[in-house]
Amino acid sequence: MTDAAKPHLRPFDPRFSCGPTKKHPGWSLEGLSGAALSRSHRAPAGLAKINEALERTHALLECPADYRVAMLGGSDTAAMEAAMWSLLGARGVDVFTWDEFGRRWMVDACEELKLEDLRTFEAPYGTTPDFNKAGADRDIVFTWNATAAGARVPNADWIAADRTGLTIADATSAAFAMPIDWPKVDVLTFSWQKAMGGEAQHGMVVLSPRALERLEAHRPPWPVPRLLQLYNKDGLNEGLFTGKTLNTPSLLCIEDYLDALKWASREGGLAALHGRVDANFAALSDWVGRTDWIDWMCTDAASRSPVSVTLKFADPDVAALSTEDQWALSRRMGSLLERENAALDVTPHPAAPPGLRIWCGPTIDADDVAALCPWLDWAYGEARAG
Incomplete structure (x- = not known):
């Protein structure tokens, strides 16, 4: 037992929550004064804000030029489920999990999608699974950083450079906070309320050319709810990458996310x-x-x-x-x-x-x-x- 005296100096900001996380230094409500409030998200002003968020995200994350970014409602959960429900089913799947959030994707694969050719690799809190068991010819679903377990993938060396399957990574607490090995990632999802301290209920998905090709060519054998569809009757849902969201986004939250992205650029x-x-x-x-x-x-x-x-x-x-x-x-x-x-x-x-x-x-x-x-x-x- 320690008998430490009560300290005199407190943190200037005591907010250490893992989500929603602290706003960036210098944040204030005045920084959101340019929000396109009470405007349609389909109007030029609203659409411009959404597109700016997509473009700044692509630039700040240093995504490869041919990777594309879309915004979805429902936070990282919807982004991950949209990827899984829209892309999986074309080949066998390996799921790696070592905390509560990764386990949810395993449950989706097992109990909701009921994938027939499925392998799961689960490890207890504080450890990680044996990533070397991943199949190069299989789709891989994993969490880049397990927020609840304090453990992350040590690197992406275990992902084959010449793989034929897709890699789908939940990176909600990794994006912006740690390096992402983009050549090893086909789908990356995250939410604004993690590393950037944004407001909840908005998720992002970044898709590689290989993932985009899968969306064009593959139709899953299960019905996909409209909010999770990354495709439409014509194939790839191009509107998602030009600010035409599947639901009505909060333009106040978008302004807050833009404020965080601009702060990061200034930093x-x-x-x-x-x-x-x-x-x-x-x-x-x-x-x-x-x-x-x-x-x-x-x-x-x-x-x-x-x-x-x-x-x-x-x-x-x-x-x-x-x-x-x-x-x-x-x-x-x-x-x-x-x-x-x-x-x-x-x-x-x-x-x-x-x-x-x-x-x-x-x-x-x-x-x-x-x-x-x-x-x-x-x-x-x-x-x-x-």
């Missing part, structure tokens, strides 16, 4: 965003390295997420407690930190093991991470004593 683009993540992770890593009551949930450094940092209790006395009692400790710490306005929303995902989960994405400041660490020591001591 220095993708390299600057990755640099901010590195600085945040380094600050937290220094603390974990010198603290005996906490440890990484993911023991493999190469697979450890630098953005959704997930930690477990390492004190032998606490580790010997039941899961229920460890969760009680997590919640007590969370309540103490919130009461002091030192950290908000740092308890893990409800489906994950107990401990702490701290977002270190690009909108977080490293100084705030450094200021947070003494408060974690204090809250742990107080929660244990109570």
Whole structure:
């Protein structure tokens, strides 16, 4: 047990939620004053805003020139399900999962799409599956960064460069926050409320030429709801890539996303965003390295997420407690930190093991991470004593 005194210095911004994440530094409502409110999303003004969001996304993510970007309603969930429901069924499928969100795609493949030629590779929280089992002639569905487990793919070397199948990657907490190996990705999905701190209910899908070819040639054997259709009666739904969304988007949310994209460009683009993540992770890593009551949930450094940092209790006395009692400790710490306005929303995902989960994405400041660490020591001591 620690007996750390209550710190005097608080983080300037205590929001460390893994989603929705903190707004970018300098964000204000005034930055949204140019929103095309009370306008049709089909009118020139609304359509221009949507297209600007698509174009800025393509540029900031440094997508290859022949990859195309579309926006969908329903956040990353709809983007992933649109990809799975519209593209799968042409060949065998391998699904890799190691947290609650990846598991949802496995359940979709098994119970909703009922794929006949399906292989699943599942690993417990804090570890990753054996990616080398992926078939080069099969479609692959995986999560680039498992937000709830604090573990990511260590690299994309396991994806064959000469593959004949498609790769479909849920990258909702990886896009903008860590490098993406674009030649190894055919479909990439994400939501605005993760790395960029945008508002929820909007998802993005990035498609490679190979994925676009599949949409032109393949019709799945199951009925696909209209909101998930990346194609229409003429083949590829070209309107999706020119701002003609399948539902009515919030132009206020679009303005907020544009504001975040512009901030990122001013910061220095993708390299600057990755640099901010590195600085945040380094600050937290220094603390974990010198603290005996906490440890990484993911023991493999190469697979450890630098953005959704997930930690477990390492004190032998606490580790010997039941899961229920460890969760009680997590919640007590969370309540103490919130009461002091030192950290908000740092308890893990409800489906994950107990401990702490701290977002270190690009909108977080490293100084705030450094200021947070003494408060974690204090809250742990107080929660244990109570």
